[in-house]
Amino acid sequence: MIGLFKKFKDGFAKTVAAIGATTRGLFGGRRIDAASLEQLEEALYTADFGVETTTEILDEIRAAYRKDPELRGAQAAEIGAAVLARVLAGAEGSLGTPAQNEAEGRLPTVIAMIGVNGSGKTTTTAKLAWRLKEEGQRVTLAACDTFRAAAVEQLKSWATRLDLDLVASHTGADAAAVAYDAWAAAKARGSDTLIVDTAGRLHTKSNLMEELAKIARVLQKHDPSAPQHRWLVVDGSLGSNSIEQARVFHKHFGLTGLVLTKLDGTSRGGAIVGIWRELRLPIYFVGLGEQPEDLQPFSVENYARAVFGCDAGTPN
Numbered sequence: 001m002i003g004l005f006k007k008f009k010d011g012f013a014k015t016v017a018a019i020g021a022t023t024r025g026l027f028g029g030r031r032i033d034a035a036s037l038e039q040l041e042e043a044l045y046t047a048d049f050g051v052e053t054t055t056e057i058l059d060e061i062r063a064a065y066r067k068d069p070e071l072r073g074a075q076a077a078e079i080g081a082a083v084l085a086r087v088l089a090g091a092e093g094s095l096g097t098p099a100q101n102e103a104e105g106r107l108p109t110v111i112a113m114i115g116v117n118g119s120g121k122t123t124t125t126a127k128l129a130w131r132l133k134e135e136g137q138r139v140t141l142a143a144c145d146t147f148r149a150a151a152v153e154q155l156k157s158w159a160t161r162l163d164l165d166l167v168a169s170h171t172g173a174d175a176a177a178v179a180y181d182a183w184a185a186a187k188a189r190g191s192d193t194l195i196v197d198t199a200g201r202l203h204t205k206s207n208l209m210e211e212l213a214k215i216a217r218v219l220q221k222h223d224p225s226a227p228q229h230r231w232l233v234v235d236g237s238l239g240s241n242s243i244e245q246a247r248v249f250h251k252h253f254g255l256t257g258l259v260l261t262k263l264d265g266t267s268r269g270g271a272i273v274g275i276w277r278e279l280r281l282p283i284y285f286v287g288l289g290e291q292p293e294d295l296q297p298f299s300v301e302n303y304a305r306a307v308f309g310c311d312a313g314t315p316n
């Protein structure tokens with residue numbers, strides 16, 4: 001749908017501007033030349049696409065330019081988008097449908113949200129719950145960020161605003177105990193999905209990393225396959241700096257996927273490609289704004305075409 005493409009286009013507007021501002025002439029009907037290619041190269045670095053991806057994009061555009069010196073900017077942009085889509089093949093995470101969950105015996109599927117402080121876990125938890133509910137799922141939230149004073153209240157107010165089920169305790173409570181109770185409540189209510197919000201933690205703090213392992217262990221008393229999803233919520237505006245963070249969390253906790261937030265506020269949206277190249281962890285959702293509907297399933301095609309200023313591709 002064009003609507004979804006527009007979300008990506010608007011959400012990545014700052015990244016598009018980082019590429020487009022210096023290469024405005026490139027993305028249009030004008031012929032390209034050596035100078036505009038150089039500008040594009042610089043702009044791709046600025047948007048954090050990294051050496052490998054930038055080189056691949058430029059190599060392919062240069063090869064096409066050698067064959068056809070009349071090559072237009074719009075054609076070059078199509079080539080860039082195609083290279084990105086190729087590099088990102090397989091990067092889209094996809095949640096099973098509730099029907100599939102049902103086939104597994106109606107145990108709730110657990111999604112654990114983890115990450116450093118302020119990466120957007122709590123808001124992502126709420127936005128995702130809203131989305132799944134809109135899709136007809138029954139969702140329970142577990143307020144396992146018992147560390148930050150206002151976190152439980154923040155999730156409570158989201159739950160009230162969006163009319164979501166929530167299991168919470170008080171600040172300072174044992175996060176694993178909340179997770180344990182929340183799973184039982186989710187099962188009793190016939191929830192399809194339990195989303196566990198956890199405290200923000202630096203990947204260098206081993207006691208907090210241990211708390212995550214404990215949450216997983218108690219959930220496994222209910223269901224040995226829980227938590228089925230272990231997602232790292234990453235502040236996308238950190239650009240490629242987030243890769244090391246993700247690597248450490250992955251080592252300790254065996255991540256199954258990523259959510260990249262705050263991409264609307266950054267001109268470094270190219271870092272998605274480097275993160276995928278490096279970690280090969282599927283990207284389930286991207287945060288493209290503050291509203292619940294601004295959390296969007298990651299779409300390689302929409303992303304690749306939006307950042308290169310192309311039109312919407314095949315209907316999706």
Ligand SMILES: Nc1nc2c(ncn2[C@@H]2O[C@H](COP(=O)(O)OP(=O)(O)OP(=O)(O)O)[C@@H](O)[C@H]2O)c(=O)[nH]1
Binds near residue numbers: 201
């Ligand atoms: N613009 C924008 N802001 C976002 C997005 N996702 C989260 N935020 C904002 O980022 C801030 C931090 O989000 P939280 O959800 O509180 O972060 P957290 O990871 O739960 O924080 P801790 O509990 O301290 O670890 C909030 O002001 C959110 O509104 C996004 O996709 N776009």
